[in-house]
Amino acid sequence: MIHNIYIDNYRSVRNISLNLARLNIIFGPNGCGKSNIYKAIHLLSGAASGQLSEMLGDEGGIQNTMWSGSNGSNQKARRICLSCETDDFEYELQVGFPDADPFNPTLFKLDPVVKEENIWTAGFKRRPSSQVLKRKNQVAFLSNIHGEKITHTDAIYENESVFGQLGEPHLYPEISHVRETIKNWRFYHEFDVSKKSAIRQPQIGFRSPILASDGSNLASAFQTIVEIGDIELLTEILLTAFPECSFFCKNDNARFMLFMNRKGLSRPLETSEMSDGTIRFLCLAVALLCPRPPNFIVLNEPENSLHPQMLPALAKLISEASRYSQIWLTSHSHELATLISKHVDFQLYELSISNGQTCINRM
Ligand SMILES: Nc1ncnc2c1ncn2[C@@H]1O[C@H](COP(=O)(O)OP(=O)(O)O)[C@@H](O)[C@H]1O
Numbered sequence: 001m002i003h004n005i006y007i008d009n010y011r012s013v014r015n016i017s018l019n020l021a022r023l024n025i026i027f028g029p030n031g032c033g034k035s036n037i038y039k040a041i042h043l044l045s046g047a048a049s050g051q052l053s054e055m056l057g058d059e060g061g062i063q064n065t066m067w068s069g070s071n072g073s074n075q076k077a078r079r080i081c082l083s084c085e086t087d088d089f090e091y092e093l094q095v096g097f098p099d100a101d102p103f104n105p106t107l108f109k110l111d112p113v114v115k116e117e118n119i120w121t122a123g124f125k126r127r128p129s130s131q132v133l134k135r136k137n138q139v140a141f142l143s144n145i146h147g148e149k150i151t152h153t154d155a156i157y158e159n160e161s162v163f164g165q166l167g168e169p170h171l172y173p174e175i176s177h178v179r180e181t182i183k184n185w186r187f188y189h190e191f192d193v194s195k196k197s198a199i200r201q202p203q204i205g206f207r208s209p210i211l212a213s214d215g216s217n218l219a220s221a222f223q224t225i226v227e228i229g230d231i232e233l234l235t236e237i238l239l240t241a242f243p244e245c246s247f248f249c250k251n252d253n254a255r256f257m258l259f260m261n262r263k264g265l266s267r268p269l270e271t272s273e274m275s276d277g278t279i280r281f282l283c284l285a286v287a288l289l290c291p292r293p294p295n296f297i298v299l300n301e302p303e304n305s306l307h308p309q310m311l312p313a314l315a316k317l318i319s320e321a322s323r324y325s326q327i328w329l330t331s332h333s334h335e336l337a338t339l340i341s342k343h344v345d346f347q348l349y350e351l352s353i354s355n356g357q358t359c360i361n362r363m
């Protein structure tokens with residue numbers, strides 16, 4: 001379980017420390033930084049997958065992502081710092097701008113650079129003896145499988161995390177464990193349900209115990225729950241959300257597609273004919289009831305474009321999923337939180353923005 005997430009200088013998040021419970025719900029008005037926190041946690045997980053530069057590029061580059069407030073004018077000292085503390089470890093990543101080098105002119109002046117990266121064994125308050133990774137720029141000191149502290153001799157690519165750059169990961173079990181734990185986190189933001197989106201087209205199917213973050217494998221992930229997951233719970237929740245409807249998957253020459261039977265209609269409707277809200281709810285249901293639950297699920301405003309009638313089913317879904325996964329849920333809907341509270345306890349955070357900085361009030 002994650003006990004704490006710390007974010008420094010990421011967009012509107014100047015500096016916050018979040019103590020996490022099993023289920024965490026985050027509220028706040030538009031523009032207060034809810035999605036920024038979502039993206040910061042996503043970036044931390046992207047680093048573990050070797051996608052730090054790519055993800056920052058998608059976000060508009062480090063110059064847009066770094067907090068643009070006034071008391072951070074010294075560009076050299078400015079860093080995005082992300083860290084998390086779990087039952088087993090503390091991981092910290094510091095990303096900043098490259099140092100100017102007059103002898104080495106380059107157009108890549110705004111590439112993100114990993115300035116520091118650290119891992120400690122949890123519970124020792126970051127004591128030096130508990131440190132298993134200490135990286136500064138392109139030099140890393142790490143503990144190997146024999147408990148020896150060694151210097152990583154191969155140059156480390158400065159724009160990415162050390163994860164994925166260690167030639168023999170089995171020699172560094174603690175570091176591999178951190179990487180695998182963080183890579184296992186799942187993120188669901190918006191599902192593209194536009195007319196030509198992958199979700200609406202038949203897809204080559206294979207057993208899928210996890211829904212892709214864009215929902216593109218919806219049909220095969222649905223069928224995987226039917227065959228090896230909790231189909232009773234999925235059916236119950238879908239019936240609550242869509243009374244008079246039932247759903248099934250068809251395989252046409254290895255292409256999988258989801259269909260909906262509706263009382264009063266003489267033929268099943270294809271995914272391409274379903275409403276946006278129906279497909280979004282199906283994605284959430286399949287994501288949250290997947291047979292291989294991740295250790296952490298991050299959901300950004302899942303109630304968007306859902307009819308309020310679906311909220312009781314969504315609340316049940318989230319509370320059921322929280323039995324198997326820790327959950328971070330950003331939401332606009334107080335009604336959803338009230339409905340969830342009928343099933344499980346959670347930690348509530350209310351966000352606001354003041355002086356260009358996201359502020360957090362634990363309720
Ligand atoms: N680099 C940045 N520095 C400071 N504030 C930023 C930066 N990038 C975006 N913001 C601010 O973040 C806010 C948007 O936050 P967001 O998380 O999308 O809000 P919401 O709570 O609606 O999800 C806006 O107020 C925007 O001005």
Ligand SMILES: [Mg+2]
Nearest residue numbers: 034035036301
């Ligand atoms: Mg948002």
